[in-house]
Amino acid sequence: MDWTALNISLQLAAWASALLLPIGLLLGRWLAATPMRGRGFVEAAVALPLVLPPTVLGFYLLVLFSDDNPAGWLWRTLTGSGLNFSFSGIVIASVIFNLPFAVQPIQRAFESIPPYVREAAWCSGLSHWRTFWRIELPLIWPGVISAMILTFIHTLGEFGVILMVGGAIDGETRTIAIAIYDRMQAFDESAAATMSLTLLIASFAAIGIVYSLTGRKPLHVR
Amino acid sequence: MDWTALNISLQLAAWASALLLPIGLLLGRWLAATPMRGRGFVEAAVALPLVLPPTVLGFYLLVLFSDDNPAGWLWRTLTGSGLNFSFSGIVIASVIFNLPFAVQPIQRAFESIPPYVREAAWCSGLSHWRTFWRIELPLIWPGVISAMILTFIHTLGEFGVILMVGGAIDGETRTIAIAIYDRMQAFDESAAATMSLTLLIASFAAIGIVYSLTGRKPLHVR
Amino acid sequence: MSADWLFLQLHQNAPIPLSLQISVRAGELLALVGPSGSGKTTVLRSIAGLYRPQYGTIHCRDDVWLDTRAAIDHPPQQRRAGLVFQNYALFPHLTVRDNLTVAMDQGTAAAQRTEALRLLETVHLKGLEDRYPHELSGGQQQRVAVARALARQPRVLLLDEPFSAVDQMTRKRLQNELARLRRRIEVPIILVTHDLNEASALADRICVLHNGRALQTDHADSLFRRPRSPQVARLLGHNNVFNGRLLTVNGQPRLRWGDQQLELATSPPLPTGSDVDWFIPDSDILLHRRGRPSLGERENPVTGRVTECVPLGAQTEITMRCQGGAQPLRLQISTHAARRNDIRIGADIRVSLLAEGIHVMNPVDYRADQSLNFSA
Amino acid sequence: MSADWLFLQLHQNAPIPLSLQISVRAGELLALVGPSGSGKTTVLRSIAGLYRPQYGTIHCRDDVWLDTRAAIDHPPQQRRAGLVFQNYALFPHLTVRDNLTVAMDQGTAAAQRTEALRLLETVHLKGLEDRYPHELSGGQQQRVAVARALARQPRVLLLDEPFSAVDQMTRKRLQNELARLRRRIEVPIILVTHDLNEASALADRICVLHNGRALQTDHADSLFRRPRSPQVARLLGHNNVFNGRLLTVNGQPRLRWGDQQLELATSPPLPTGSDVDWFIPDSDILLHRRGRPSLGERENPVTGRVTECVPLGAQTEITMRCQGGAQPLRLQISTHAARRNDIRIGADIRVSLLAEGIHVMNPVDYRADQSLNFSA
Amino acid sequence: DDVPIVAAASDLQFALEEIAQDFTATSGRRVRLNFGSSGNFRRQIAQGAPFEVYLSADEAYVRALYREGHTRDAGDLYAIGRVAMIATEKNASVVDPDLVGLGRQLASGLPLRFAIANPEHAPYGVAARQVLQSRGLWSAIQPRLILGENVSQATQFALSGNTIGGLVAYSLALAPPLRERSVHALIPAKYHEPLRQRMVLLKDAGTTARAFYAYLQSAAARRIFNRYGFVLPDEDATAQ
């Protein structure tokens, strides 16, 4: 088992999920609250990163992140280091790539809150912020869990984008998915199988426990 | 633009979505209706295909589908042809790979139907089947649309699994994602860019229109 | 075979206590009344097949819908019970018309639409058939729910406070429609209501539920005039429930109440000297009017002083402290009469407790119940 | 500044017609009554800031909550209006206690819990504080909603049929609590109710709404005795609304009704010969009893025959066809009196229409309204 | 309708396209070219992929397939790959055959990045590592390496921003699309083991495949291989 790569994968997945949580909540909330017209196209835009093959998306991100491009240049100016072939770079790439998986479930969850529940919160004096924390968040919780788990595991398994943007630097951007792929390509099938199995079992247990523990609070009044 | 590849991609995505629709509905409904205990682990199992890097998953499917294996053997016995390097093979691979994207949104949508709506349907004499068609399906529609669109575009963009299982056979398993990837590998960046852009714009328009047209019916009583 | 159309028997201790036995004939309307949380909705849900009590049997005509011992439990669809949900439970994505037609399983689409329009007219909702439920007011939604329950042509009609959200005028009209309907559809109807006037106006019999127990099931008149226990009397909103002791004076039954001895119209089947609860309905308390002697004034005259006088529209509620240490009496008289007779706080008045109205309860009927733990 | 605590003025033609002006003083309770779908909920939602009418102003004390012309529209949070939703709208994921504490913005967590318990006791829900809303009956949920509205310490209390789902006993107790509360919290209260008894028992003034228009706002007594228009009279459930013509006989005002000439207590400010609508409340129709002459019997005696006789518990409703071609009269008498006087269908009876009760309406007040298109 | 699929290592991308065109022009027959990682093709062939000709970048894969019985014979050596240093114009200073410039850059301590194919499995990655090792730069450069999945991706890395250059297939460095926007230097063969590229006909190869296989060994094809910087088997003493 390549523990370094696993560690990086876990960190990457954790970062991507952590960053997508607020993004998903904001975007999902906004999409759920916005009246129909035009909204469909924002939803479409959110889904677009999925359309391109990962390596190709990765290539465009590589170009976008390079110092010759305003985005990459700005990042370097602000942080002093480049985005390409860095951990930050693959985190951002993962965030972009997982956008639809984080936004969609959260948006649907927001849409399923009956409007009068929100109104009752306002009339009970809860600010929009407190309404969000005390009322909406607990009610959309299953959707948030879905979003986070999909993001997390999709990041664990993602290969093309991360290889392209990250360059498989040992200890920095070489994730467990790349490690498994490399072992496989080197025809070290038993090592690949061991790593795959470990990852599968660990993920299965972890996701299973998360889903079981985040048992649903009552979402409906009789 | 490689129209043959695009055509195959669209057919593949359509098949995968079409097959995942009933699977997602059945599994999502079952998961939504099953009491908590143990359910979390089924949900975890559904998510597992995402954990492995696509090429590795593809390799394992390749092995699984081969004639030496009961699954592959059974398929050949029934259909007379092998699964590997065939269109059927990449359809099945896509179905497996997209399972979580189809099941999760549908499951959450089912969960957000208040129990009394279903009860009212039963008391109105609607069989489980009619309750499903006339009441539940319209109410979970946004979730189904989410599921189908995520599946569709994720299949369009999928590369590793399909390349591995399908072998990029022109006119059969060479998808637009592979075509774009090939142009990229050949440093024919302008062709790659043209294809990418065409795909992005077409997808954007298509998804945008679908989301806008499937405008939400009222889901809540005041 | 039971002669009853619908028969049920439910028993359960927790989580919702239930202990009752009810039978309703075809075309009969049984009102289910009782305090909030007493289990009325749960009983209807059990009949409809939405709630499964621990022990129970439910028969409808010759069908067994539920028999927990025989492990028979028909699903709601097979029971064909039309249920109006307390929270209406309309289908949010269907128009008013489609909320009705979806519940119909006979006739062509066109016939169903016609039938839906007819039903909507019955509940006074003509013109709203293309609205969605969220575009309706509370009372309008409730009426759609009633129409939907009828759309199914149910074999049992279960109405959970079906008119609670509509104004009195509409309510009256709907009550009339219901009365007319009863004659037409000839199925057992159970009506949960908080409005005792509604219950007595519409129901053949009334069942008083408390904490899941059916305390008494009786015709409105018997129930109001001869409640089985002080508890039933109080649940029915009667104020004048008192303690007394049975006497026999000159061979005639008498009731000692404070210092007074009240005449009784009939002799209760209880030994002389028994401590009993007794009750008198408002209609049998006769106010003596100034200068206008009335027929019943000889009977059980009671004198007292007005301690409260609350006008409630056409009626005024009066509390009087009686002479002779008896418990205070409450009575309603017409506001007009109160004005004419100059009744206000502090005034001395005299009433007659008509012997015919005095109802002495038989402790055997309810003392056993009292060992039970009743909560609010 | 207005001396009123709460003042509102709303106008809109579509989609929900609204046209009213209401002011409520601190500590005053205004009842809003009107048929189902007349816009009561919409008015409360407008005050709470959940609905934005096309034109309108809402002031509360010195604050402007809404002024559509000045583009002022405060959000619900800033309005501090406690609203009991018609469908309760409890927070499904919070226990009963937390449904209350979440609405409190003062005090420590412990103090809030204590306050929540106190409020739950007020609505008679002690012991249910750890339940979730889906574990409560309809009436219990409704009472939680009432307690939650109070938990906020509102500056205006808006109650949308707050007791519609509770039984009469609990309802009475809650009404008493509300009456007590009014004195304590000293804020304007608007109560939507379908129960006119409740309205007259609790409200200082009653506003009758129809199709979004406030037809009349008045003290209960004035409203019931002197409705402004036949429509108001009918909306209040009065049956005895008739047409007549004003006369002057020997310098005295008279009302021609069929063949009869009725005495009037006061002279209406209308020219002799005017065709008018008039009305008499139930309390001013006096039944002549056999052998018991009553004080008012000289006044406007009317003879007729009973065509309907429906006992409704303690009261019996009687319809009589009057001699002289006048429209049929309806009256309620005590069931006891009906029995004693042997009143049944076909019986000839005689009543007096007390002059004091006859209310002649001024067409100027309502004829303008009738040009409007009223729908069901 | 016999259009066989030819599975070819990605360093052949340009050379083979040209050869295939000539083949079609002369014979009137067509082939379909699938470029990719030699390792993936080996795996797919083992699972029965419908390829008819396999041109590997690593002869070990061909031998293994032959042992497993998926091929007609042990195939033929068709070319020997060469490694080149490649970089963008901006970084032309690192481009020299003996990696002097690269060594200097490394010594300067600047945070540079350098691209090669993954030496764990890609033949050109292995060769690149040998070059770096023999120049004594391996341990210094190892933490700075960007590893491409195959040699094509390594080339993309080398020419993207944020790397100083890379060691890739000479054949790619000579390819028309790259020539204009990069500078390169051929690395002397002595710095690495020869990249012996072997091709083979698979079990089900048909007539066209066999014709194409033969054409690949023709003088015309060899000229094209040569033009793309491949050493031809009999030009080199180490071949056979």
Ligand SMILES: Nc1ncnc2c1ncn2[C@@H]1O[C@H](COP(=O)(O)OP(=O)(O)OP(=O)(O)O)[C@@H](O)[C@H]1O
């Ligand atoms: N899931 C549950 N767990 C425990 N108790 C419950 C649950 N659901 C309901 N109850 C309790 O069961 C009792 C009966 O409820 P039910 O809804 O039948 O009352 P009801 O007579 O219809 O009252 P209402 O007139 O207020 O509608 C109530 O006291 C309620 O609190």
Ligand SMILES: Nc1ncnc2c1ncn2[C@@H]1O[C@H](COP(=O)(O)OP(=O)(O)OP(=O)(O)O)[C@@H](O)[C@H]1O
């Ligand atoms: N979205 C909407 N579009 C059109 N009409 C609507 C909409 N929502 C409500 N209405 C109509 O507005 C009118 C007023 O509704 P409102 O809920 O205020 O009535 P209400 O007086 O509270 O009635 P109830 O006593 O039945 O609760 C109703 O006739 C209703 O049908």
Ligand code: MOO
């Ligand atoms: O087989 Mo390659 O072309 O060295 O990746």
Ligand SMILES: [Mg+2]
């Ligand atoms: Mg109930």
Ligand SMILES: [Mg+2]
């Ligand atoms: Mg309302």
